[in-house]
Amino acid sequence: MQNLFLKFSICLLFVGMGFNAPAQNKKTNPTKKSVVSYPASFTITKVELDKIFALKVTETLTNPTNKYLDKAQVLMNTKNGDIRFLKAKLSYFAKSSLLVQINGEYTTQVFIMSDDKSVFYKAKFDRDKFILRKCSEDEIVSE
Numbered sequence: 001m002q003n004l005f006l007k008f009s010i011c012l013l014f015v016g017m018g019f020n021a022p023a024q025n026k027k028t029n030p031t032k033k034s035v036v037s038y039p040a041s042f043t044i045t046k047v048e049l050d051k052i053f054a055l056k057v058t059e060t061l062t063n064p065t066n067k068y069l070d071k072a073q074v075l076m077n078t079k080n081g082d083i084r085f086l087k088a089k090l091s092y093f094a095k096s097s098l099l100v101q102i103n104g105e106y107t108t109q110v111f112i113m114s115d116d117k118s119v120f121y122k123a124k125f126d127r128d129k130f131i132l133r134k135c136s137e138d139e140i141v142s143e
Contacts, residue, residue: 044066044068045128048063049100052086053086057075075088083103087099094114095115097113098112108130111140117137120134
């Protein structure tokens with residue numbers, strides 16, 4: 001009886017392995033990750049930047065005219081004399097933050113940096129607006 005059970009178990013094992021082999025050899029299409037296409041450049045007006053600075057920490061900006069700033073949540077908004085610093089989580093750019101540092105009246109630096117190193121932007125001021133252009137991480141770190 002034990003011998004019959006042993007033979008039956010071994011037979012069942014080989015039959016089971018035969019069913020698994022085609023399933024394991026079957027090639028599946030790898031799931032395509034959604035590739036997000038970030039713009040080469042975009043603008044933020046001085047008025048839009050002032051609206052973000054007017055918000056308190058954890059408040060969210062509603063700005064349907066600028067999809068890059070819409071639903072941005074303020075994480076940090078500090079002021080010490082004429083130095084101001086703002087950090088906001090952007091909903092358009094995954095895992096990215098808008099960083100703004102104002103040192104006095106004439107020096108304003110605006111960056112977008114991502115935690116996963118997928119996208120970086122650096123701004124240049126031109127006629128009441130900041131033009132943010134895609135750049136490398138090294139260009140921001142060297143600032």
